[in-house]
Amino acid sequence: MKITHENIEVIRHSLAHLLAMAVRELYPGAQNAIGPAIENGFYQDFELPAQISENDLLTIEKKMQELLPRWTEWTSNTVTLEEVKKEFDWNKYKMELANEFAKEKKTLTFYTCGGFVDLCKGGHTLPLAEIDPHSFKLDRVAGAYWRGDEKNKMLTRIYGLAFATKKELDEYLAMRAEAEKRDHKKLGPALDLFTFSELVGAGLPLWTPKGTLLRNTLDAFVWELRSARGYERVEIPHITKKDLYERSGHWDKFKDELFRITTREGHEFAMKPMNCPHHTQIYARKKWSYRDLPQRYANTTMVYRDEQSGELAGLARVRCITQDDAHVFCRESQVKEEFLKIWDIVHEFYGAIGFELKVRLSLHDPKHPEKYLGNPSSWKKAEGILRDIAREKGVDAPEAPGEAAFYGPKIDFMGKDSIGREWQVATIQLDMNMPERFNLTCVNEKSEDERIVMLHAAIMGAIERYLAIIIEHFAGAFPLWLSPIQVAIIPVSDKFADYGAKVRDALQKEGVRVEMKHADETLGKRIRAAEMQKIPYMVIIGEREEKTDTVNVRPYTIAPFVTSDGKQTNEPSINEFVAGIKKEIEGKQIRLEPHERKNNQIPL
RNA sequence: GCCGGUGUAGCUCAGGGGCAGAGCAACGCUUUCGUAAAGCGUGGGUCGUCGGUUCAAAUCCGACCACCGGCUCCA
Numbered sequence: 001m002k003i004t005h006e007n008i009e010v011i012r013h014s015l016a017h018l019l020a021m022a023v024r025e026l027y028p029g030a031q032n033a034i035g036p037a038i039e040n041g042f043y044q045d046f047e048l049p050a051q052i053s054e055n056d057l058l059t060i061e062k063k064m065q066e067l068l069p070r071w072t073e074w075t076s077n078t079v080t081l082e083e084v085k086k087e088f089d090w091n092k093y094k095m096e097l098a099n100e101f102a103k104e105k106k107t108l109t110f111y112t113c114g115g116f117v118d119l120c121k122g123g124h125t126l127p128l129a130e131i132d133p134h135s136f137k138l139d140r141v142a143g144a145y146w147r148g149d150e151k152n153k154m155l156t157r158i159y160g161l162a163f164a165t166k167k168e169l170d171e172y173l174a175m176r177a178e179a180e181k182r183d184h185k186k187l188g189p190a191l192d193l194f195t196f197s198e199l200v201g202a203g204l205p206l207w208t209p210k211g212t213l214l215r216n217t218l219d220a221f222v223w224e225l226r227s228a229r230g231y232e233r234v235e236i237p238h239i240t241k242k243d244l245y246e247r248s249g250h251w252d253k254f255k256d257e258l259f260r261i262t263t264r265e266g267h268e269f270a271m272k273p274m275n276c277p278h279h280t281q282i283y284a285r286k287k288w289s290y291r292d293l294p295q296r297y298a299n300t301t302m303v304y305r306d307e308q309s310g311e312l313a314g315l316a317r318v319r320c321i322t323q324d325d326a327h328v329f330c331r332e333s334q335v336k337e338e339f340l341k342i343w344d345i346v347h348e349f350y351g352a353i354g355f356e357l358k359v360r361l362s363l364h365d366p367k368h369p370e371k372y373l374g375n376p377s378s379w380k381k382a383e384g385i386l387r388d389i390a391r392e393k394g395v396d397a398p399e400a401p402g403e404a405a406f407y408g409p410k411i412d413f414m415g416k417d418s419i420g421r422e423w424q425v426a427t428i429q430l431d432m433n434m435p436e437r438f439n440l441t442c443v444n445e446k447s448e449d450e451r452i453v454m455l456h457a458a459i460m461g462a463i464e465r466y467l468a469i470i471i472e473h474f475a476g477a478f479p480l481w482l483s484p485i486q487v488a489i490i491p492v493s494d495k496f497a498d499y500g501a502k503v504r505d506a507l508q509k510e511g512v513r514v515e516m517k518h519a520d521e522t523l524g525k526r527i528r529a530a531e532m533q534k535i536p537y538m539v540i541i542g543e544r545e546e547k548t549d550t551v552n553v554r555p556y557t558i559a560p561f562v563t564s565d566g567k568q569t570n571e572p573s574i575n576e577f578v579a580g581i582k583k584e585i586e587g588k589q590i591r592l593e594p595h596e597r598k599n600n601q602i603p604l
Numbered sequence: 605g606c607c608g609g610u611g612u613a614g615c616u617c618a619g620g621g622g623c624a625g626a627g628c629a630a631c632g633c634u635u636u637c638g639u640a641a642a643g644c645g646u647g648g649g650u651c652g653u654c655g656g657u658u659c660a661a662a663u664c665c666g667a668c669c670a671c672c673g674g675c676u677c678c679a
Binding site (some may be wrong): 051052053054055140141142143144145148149150154155156157159185189190196198201202250253254257273274276303305307308309310311312313317405406407429456490491492493494495519520521522523524525526527528529530531532538540542543544552554555 | 605606607608609615635636637638639640641642652653669670671672673674675676677678679
């Protein structure tokens with residue numbers, strides 16, 4: 001039997017059955033619920049008579065391997081609800097499904113292999129016994145709600161990995177080990193970018209000088225791109241009376257996730273969970289002429305959301321989120337032009353990071369109108385405008401119903417990182433509802449009050465989450481322009497400290513971030529420390545360099561040094577070095593393509 | 605929030621009812637070095653927190669806090 005990428009799904013699904021059998025033999029009374037194939041493997045949910053942990057997985061896996069040779073042939077037969085009852089009386093989950101299918105007049109089928117009968121919609125065509133018994137592996141134990149509903153009982157889910165060959169399984173495990181080494185939760189503190197304190201609380205990262213530098217450098221780049229397109233900075237308080245959110249509709253929809261504050265006089269306030277309502281009030285400060293529009297407000301600022309404790313995860317999900325937020329208040333006739341301007345910003349920004357972008361049209365879910373503000377016709381209109389823009393851009397933009405914001409549809413940008421994972425990053429949203437609720441208008445050519453519309457745009461989205469993504473994308477080895485420390489100067493001994501200071505001053509004069517380590521440790525040790533900190537350039541200086549007014553760029557640094565006129569050298573003069581560094585920073589160059597960052601030039 | 609796991613020095617971890625341990629880091633002295641870890645020495649702890657059991661708790665039990673893997677949620 002040849003296992004291909006088409007039939008591996010079938011194998012994975014069959015393995016879920018085998019897992020169910022193994023668990024039922026080891027834990028009599030266990031009820032197996034559902035068990036599908038998933039990306040990279042399969043899972044099976046159980047209600048178990050005993051608690052199990054990851055330590056038990058090896059035993060279960062051995063049992064699966066012991067049973068495997070008997071799984072030579074599948075038989076299937078259509079059954080009646082009565083027959084299901086007879087066979088699965090003991091299993092309330094199978095019975096719940098069977099009753100439901102019967103009600104919907106769906107066919108009920110049993111699939112049997114290796115003496116194990118299961119109620120299943122089928123697709124098992126391959127003799128499982130022929131697979132390599134080492135091409136699968138049980139992976140994790142987790143809780144999962146029956147049918148994905150948190151009101152239901154929590155079952156025990158066992159995850160397994162399964163591939164066509166053991167080699168592929170090993171490769172997958174190696175890739176996962178690679179991802180773990182890049183984990184921002186480990187790399188961030190190791191590179192001294194951020195920290196958490198138990199006294200401050202979960203989900204509330206604290207930013208060190210280096211991390212703050214990184215945040216500010218990224219935000220300055222976004223601001224540079226916005227500023228060139230007519231945006232202006234605004235600033236707002238981080239709290240508000242609840243009245244603002246009652247008007248906007250956020251109070252009703254998100255009151256559980258708001259951090260609330262009661263003043264000593266008993267008035268109710270909230271920490272802002274988003275910025276748009278505040279920004280509407282900046283727009284609403286006066287009557288606008290159509291000539292003054294668009295008004296483009298940019299504001300990088302923190303918002304606060306009372307996330308469930310179990311949701312928090314490093315920087316990827318936090319309780320205080322820095323948004324690089326912007327709102328454009330404009331006439332409907334200006335929407336397309338403003339949208340395209342933001343689109344350009346997104347492309348320029350992500351080009352500099354080396355992310356490939358895909359576009360997604362996030363639309364409302366017509367089946368759940370209660371989840372959204374406004375009326376169907378304004379949604380239809382707004383979504384039509386976004387479709388036109390995507391078409392005009394000539395990009396492939398798959399539509400995702402149900403992914404819209406509650407006030408309007410979005411164009412979302414999905415970025416693929418260096419190890420192939422996809423993330424939603426930038427977003428541009430078209431909002432006809434907030435302007436309605438806050439009665440935002442301008443006076444048009446005919447002296448009438450004209451309803452305006454609002455665009456919401458974030459380039460990085462949440463800076464915390466964005467940093468989590470790029471720390472992992474770059475494995476902590478940032479491009480020169482982003483590195484908190486750009487050059488480490490390492491004199492072979494303190495005899496050359498003066499020359500080192502000369503090199504340092506030459507770089508610092510040009511705004512380069514430099515660190516010089518005194519020679520109270522061995523050369524090797526200082527080089528190692530700089531490598532671990534992933535400092536892009538290390539220059540070693542000693543007698544040779546002092547005599548010739550050069551620096552020695554450590555040859556095995558991330559990439560070769562290139563002078564400003566394009567010459568590759570490890571022994572540039574001080575002036576050549578400064579000019580080359582400056583050019584590389586200004587050009588926001590990425591010296592290595594992300595996939596090259598996997599090799600051992602980068603200490604992980 | 606729910607299920608499971610984990611919590612010992614700044615970091616990585618050992619120990620497991622009877623004196624709190626190692627390596628790295630830090631600090632001091634010696635070394636001044638040519639491309640990934642010099643040598644010797646010193647300091648560092650309410651063993652996550654609070655409570656219980658016990659003559660005795662880092663160790664056993666409970667609650668809480670925090671972290672990890674999932675589930676649910678995610679403007």
